[in-house]
Amino acid sequence: MTEFMFVVANKYKLEKKLGSGSFGDVYLGTDVELHNEVAIKLELLKCKHPQLKDEFELYQKLIGDKKEEHEGISGIYYYGQEGDFNVLVMDCLGPSLEDLFNYCGRRFSLKTVLMLLNQMLKRLQFVHSKGYIHRDIKPDNFIMGNGEQSHVCYLIDFGLSQRYLNQNKEHISYSEDKSLTGTARYASLNNHLGIEQSRRDDMESLAYSVIYLLRGSLPWQGLHVAKGENRYNKIYSKKVEIPVSQLCENLPSEFGSFLSYCRNLKFDEEPKYDFWRHIFQQVAQNNSIIFDYEYDWIIKRKAEKELV
Structure with missing residues (x-):
């Protein structure tokens, strides 16, 4: 247009x-009336x-x-x-985590990721509490606020979301032969396998997202796909063959534990959001990190202003 x-x-x-x-x-x-x-x-x-x-x-x-x-x-x-x-x-919100990730040289500090993850877990818990799953959790769909809300991480883009609880508050039935929904880079193993998505899949996608933000990339990015090969299958194979310990090498061990936990959740199991928020708050304490919302991009912007 x-x-x-x-x-x-x-x-x-x-x-x-x-x-x-x-x-x-x-x-x-x-808004021509309120001028915002x-x-x-x-x-x-x-x-x-x-x-x-x-x-x-x-x-x-x-x-x-x-x-x-x-x-x-x-x-x-x-x-x-x-x-x-x-x-x-x-x-009207601010930039996405993917935009800010690029601005910060395609890697976030542990402090920034922990401050974000604390909020990201809250967002998933809230959406899930309303009976919905997002089905496209990735850094592009987490957006920072504007003005007084610039420290707040928003979850957006519910175009692929669906109910996992029916009108009687009963969990949807397990089923297979589904197409991959969402973004392959962050898709859960079960999503690749065509299994109906539930809360566990949002959680696993969140785990891949924060590992990506800490590492700078994921090993299944940019894979060469030969003629006749299925790109989604190749990404799935790479996800399966790389040990969690290798994927999370040089990261606090809790990130590997979190991914393993998400992968092992049962189809209708409620994730332990508060438990993992507490675990990652402990990681922050162990590393003398205070949640003061001084994100990497805030520090970079201040440094750039001082150079002018």
Whole structure:
């Protein structure tokens, strides 16, 4: 979509394109009444696999009316149709962890990862408590807030999310022959095997995400795939053949323990979110780390300002 004057619900004006996703495009916008920035998602009405309405309805279920109960989940201001598009207006947030990872030279310090992981576990616990799984946990889908919320890590992009509890609060049934859903780099072993996803898969994807942020990369990135080979199968084989001890070499042992724990969760088992938050808080204490929200990118920005 080219840049043009476009006003949503006679209130939200598109300013500039911020990025694209499987659903469509995201724009920076302005609330012309309150003069504050918002993010505006546009999805073509005729797109093959519409996601925006489902995402809007999920945000409604997550947020409800009590703002204080969902730190790290974006506020939603409008959903509807404008011209050829489905439109979702939401909080304008800061950069993603993937963006900040690149800015910081593609590696985060232990301190930064521990401060983030403490919040990431909270976000998963909250979403799971509402009966949903995310199904695309990765650094790109964790976004830092703006202004007074710039220290808060938000979980976004619920386009692939689904219920794992039915209307009677019963866990969905185990099933197989599913397609891989999400991002192969961070996909759980069971996701690769075509097994129905549940809470354990979000947790395993989180483990890969934080190991990636500490290591700088994962061994199954950039694999050469010969003609006729299946890329997903090759990634799966690499994940299986690399011992956890090797994957987490030079990291505190708790990260390897966390990955092993996630891989061994039963299909309908509730993860021990608080237990692992406590474990990683102990890792912080053992390394004299204080959760002061002085992330790597904050330190880098300060250093760059001093050079000017």
